[in-house]
Amino acid sequence: xxxxLSEEKxxxxxxxQLRTVGSAVPDHNKNNIIGDSKRRTRLTDYNxxxxxxxxxxxxxxxxxWMDDDTAPPLHAITGLLHSGQKFVAGAYFMTAEPYHPIAxxxxxxxxxxxxxxxxxxxxxMQVDSVGFGCTLVHRSVYEKIRDAxxxxxxxxxxxxxxxxxxxxxxxxxxxxEPYVKDGVYYxxxxxxxxxxxxxxxxxxxxxxRTEDHYFCExxxxxxxxxxxxxxxxxxxxxxxxxxxxxxxxxxxxxxxxA
Amino acid sequence: MKIAVFGNMDIEADAGVEVRRFExxxxxxxxxxxxxxYRIFVSNCMPELPREAVMDFLKKAHDALEVNGEIIVQVPxxxxxxKQLFTNKADPITYYMLYGxxxxxxxxxxxxxxxxxxxxRAKFNVKEATEAILKLTTxxxxxxxxxxxxxxxxxxx
Numbered sequence: 001x002x003x004x005l006s007e008e009k010x011x012x013x014x015x016x017q018l019r020t021v022g023s024a025v026p027d028h029n030k031n032n033i034i035g036d037s038k039r040r041t042r043l044t045d046y047n048x049x050x051x052x053x054x055x056x057x058x059x060x061x062x063x064x065w066m067d068d069d070t071a072p073p074l075h076a077i078t079g080l081l082h083s084g085q086k087f088v089a090g091a092y093f094m095t096a097e098p099y100h101p102i103a104x105x106x107x108x109x110x111x112x113x114x115x116x117x118x119x120x121x122x123x124x125m126q127v128d129s130v131g132f133g134c135t136l137v138h139r140s141v142y143e144k145i146r147d148a149x150x151x152x153x154x155x156x157x158x159x160x161x162x163x164x165x166x167x168x169x170x171x172x173x174x175x176x177e178p179y180v181k182d183g184v185y186y187x188x189x190x191x192x193x194x195x196x197x198x199x200x201x202x203x204x205x206x207x208x209r210t211e212d213h214y215f216c217e218x219x220x221x222x223x224x225x226x227x228x229x230x231x232x233x234x235x236x237x238x239x240x241x242x243x244x245x246x247x248x249x250x251x252x253x254x255x256x257x258a
Numbered sequence: 259m260k261i262a263v264f265g266n267m268d269i270e271a272d273a274g275v276e277v278r279r280f281e282x283x284x285x286x287x288x289x290x291x292x293x294x295x296y297r298i299f300v301s302n303c304m305p306e307l308p309r310e311a312v313m314d315f316l317k318k319a320h321d322a323l324e325v326n327g328e329i330i331v332q333v334p335x336x337x338x339x340x341k342q343l344f345t346n347k348a349d350p351i352t353y354y355m356l357y358g359x360x361x362x363x364x365x366x367x368x369x370x371x372x373x374x375x376x377x378x379r380a381k382f383n384v385k386e387a388t389e390a391i392l393k394l395t396t397x398x399x400x401x402x403x404x405x406x407x408x409x410x411x412x413x414x415x
Contacts (some may be wrong), residue, residue, distance in 0.1 A: 037328075041393075082383045082384070083383070083384065084383055084385040084386055084412060085385065117289070120335065120337050120370035120371070120389065120407065121337075121369065121370060121371045121387070122367065122369065122370035122372075122373070122374045122387055123370055123387050123388060124374075124385070124386055124387040124388070125382060125386070125390070126386075126388075223259045227386075231371070231374065248272030255345075256345055257342070257344055257345070258343065
């Protein structure tokens with residue numbers, strides 16, 4: 001709260017609305033939402049979508065995401081805003097070795113993500129994926145994503161988002177069970193019905209990955225990649241706080257400098 | 259549109275873009291005579307300035323830019339050079355990064371954080387601060403890879 005007040009006091013930023021994902025119980029963490037005075041028991045992707053829905057229905061230009069286990073520094077929003085980037089995150093660190101910041105680059109040969117590691121202090125760099133523990137996103141990123149994708153319903157009822165330029169032909173009505181032929185997976189999908197009131201799935205927990213990877217991939221489809229500003233340094237709380245010092249100490253030991 | 263270049267870098271300007279070259283130790287911009295620049299490149303020459311002259315240079319550069327104009331600064335990575343020294347891996351490139359040459363001696367070296375701080379103090383908004391490799395060609399024609407900090411900052415008053 002002190003951090004948010006510091007932003008208002010600095011005079012450059014007006015905080016429009018607070019939508020909180022709270023956790024008095026440590027194990028529940030950010031998978032519980034307190035929004036619009038209701039308590040729900042949903043997962044992080046659902047909660048992020050609900051918060052996004054509120055943001056997009058309002059007039060705010062930016063949304064600042066702050067997880068309940070992440071403590072950004074004073075003036076974090078101002079710092080991120082000064083970068084001029086539309087999608088930019090502060091650094092908070094994994095709570096286990098090697099304590100790398102939660103930011104990743106996609107490996108071109110496998111499509112898997114590798115953590116950003118061993119960068120100079122003060123770097124402000126484009127990456128492929130970031131966590132949403134301390135992240136500022138401009139409204140236009142969400143709008144571009146929504147406009148450039150089509151939402152289908154998968155055979156199991158889950159929503160599937162596909163870039164418009166990857167969709168050709170018509171959706172058929174003949175249902176079939178998913179199958180694999182010659183190494184290609186086939187699945188029947190159908191158009192999302194008009195009475196389906198689920199939100200555009202900006203965030204999805206799927207394939208054992210966190211929901212922020214999913215958003216970053218949607219954003220990449222519309223030409224927006226996240227930036228990591230390593231001067232906005234947060235503390236990441238689990239049972240113990242993890243700070244940049246943990247990362248630096250481990251890195252120095254690993255490189256033989258400590 | 260005008261670009262100002264400090265340092266010995268190759269630059270290909272688009273048609274209609276005027277490129278002016280300056281020595282970093284003698285930059286005296288005059289808006290009435292020269293107008294404003296939309297981009298300023300400072301490549302591998304900031305360390306030639308004495309420390310007490312750095313802020314003065316950055317402030318002049320700031321005022322010489324159009325609003326929304328950019329300054330691009332490349333400086334040898336002090337962290338890299340220090341690491342080479344501390345791990346006993348220093349080579350001629352390391353010493354060049356720290357001391358420059360006889361013709362262009364370096365009077366300071368910069369970490370990324372120092373460079374960002376200096377740019378912020380000069381009222382720039384830093385929009386990119388990354389590592390890069392600068393290709394240098396020696397007088398003997400040898401090609402060298404110089405690790406540098408590459409910072410892009412904007413004047414948006």
